[in-house]
Amino acid sequence: MPPRSYPTARQRRLGAELRKLRERAGMSGSEAAAYLGGERAQISHIESGRYGVSSERVRRLAAHYSASDKHLVDALAEMADERTRGWWDDYRGILSPGFLDLAELEHKASYIRAIQMLIIPGVFQTESYARAIIRSGITDLPANELNARVEHRTRRRDIFDRPRPTPFEAFIHEAALRMRYCDPETMRAQLAFLYEVSTWPSVTIRIIPFTRQITGSVHSTLYAGAEIPSLDTVQLDSAFDAGFLDAEAQLARYRALLDSIESISLDTEESAQFIQHIAQEM
Numbered sequence: 001m002p003p004r005s006y007p008t009a010r011q012r013r014l015g016a017e018l019r020k021l022r023e024r025a026g027m028s029g030s031e032a033a034a035y036l037g038g039e040r041a042q043i044s045h046i047e048s049g050r051y052g053v054s055s056e057r058v059r060r061l062a063a064h065y066s067a068s069d070k071h072l073v074d075a076l077a078e079m080a081d082e083r084t085r086g087w088w089d090d091y092r093g094i095l096s097p098g099f100l101d102l103a104e105l106e107h108k109a110s111y112i113r114a115i116q117m118l119i120i121p122g123v124f125q126t127e128s129y130a131r132a133i134i135r136s137g138i139t140d141l142p143a144n145e146l147n148a149r150v151e152h153r154t155r156r157r158d159i160f161d162r163p164r165p166t167p168f169e170a171f172i173h174e175a176a177l178r179m180r181y182c183d184p185e186t187m188r189a190q191l192a193f194l195y196e197v198s199t200w201p202s203v204t205i206r207i208i209p210f211t212r213q214i215t216g217s218v219h220s221t222l223y224a225g226a227e228i229p230s231l232d233t234v235q236l237d238s239a240f241d242a243g244f245l246d247a248e249a250q251l252a253r254y255r256a257l258l259d260s261i262e263s264i265s266l267d268t269e270e271s272a273q274f275i276q277h278i279a280q281e282m
Helices: 009-024 029-036 040-047 055-064 070-081 087-091 097-108 127-137 143-160 174-178 184-197 248-264 268-281
Strands: 111-116 168-173 203-208 221-225 233-236 243-245
Touching: 009 040, 009 055, 009 070, 009 097, 029 040, 029 055, 055 070, 087 097, 087 143, 097 143, 097 221, 097 233, 097 243, 111 248, 127 143, 127 184, 168 174, 168 248, 174 203, 174 268, 184 203, 184 268, 203 248, 203 268, 221 248, 233 248, 243 248
Parallel strands: 111 168, 168 203
Antiparallel strands: 111 221, 221 233, 233 243
16 A cells, blocks of 8 residues: 555654654664564654554554553554544545644544634634635635635534534634624624624633733644643644644643633633623624
């Protein structure tokens, strides 16, 4: 089987975690390949996500690396066994891989915490607001891609329609509620929908008013929690793509950032009232 040309972020993550286990064991790629009866390139392709790997092989490698964290090994084996296509695969070849990776990340997350400084979080955007946001970032975008981006963005809300909706805590700066990317009617409708979202059982909306002091530079971020904390992922927001971080030091830094933002945010009831107040001012 030829190597994958474009492994997903989740496939790359599985490979990266196997590489970490090998490196902690002080073992070279050639030594690991010899254990599997293959060549160095085989391990390189597995660790880059370009080759699929079975759960049985993951467990064999983990045992060979003397990996002692059973929960981590179980989680990696489960990742290796994932074969089901997600709805985001409908957009492969239409949207850039980063958008698909973000949808998969949200779908697989045990919980999500997000910071949005200048726009309403994508998963909570109305169709009209999303269309205005996408148009403001890219001029002359072909109609079919614009429609695909809007549809993809709204379909990400499927994580709230499952029997066990994903817990989602969003910290939204007041600037995002006031920025005029669209006409007042569209913005009022967006704020009304955001207020409705704040009543959903698995969603927590916390507003950061202009009056609250933010220490340091804060940018829009999505933190996707996993069953195993070491498999958490940070996604850095971009109008054009999505970047992902997973190093332990990076995860710790963003957990601390989210906690600091929580400490200066309004509580949920105050936030809902705040959203309503700004909508009335539109």
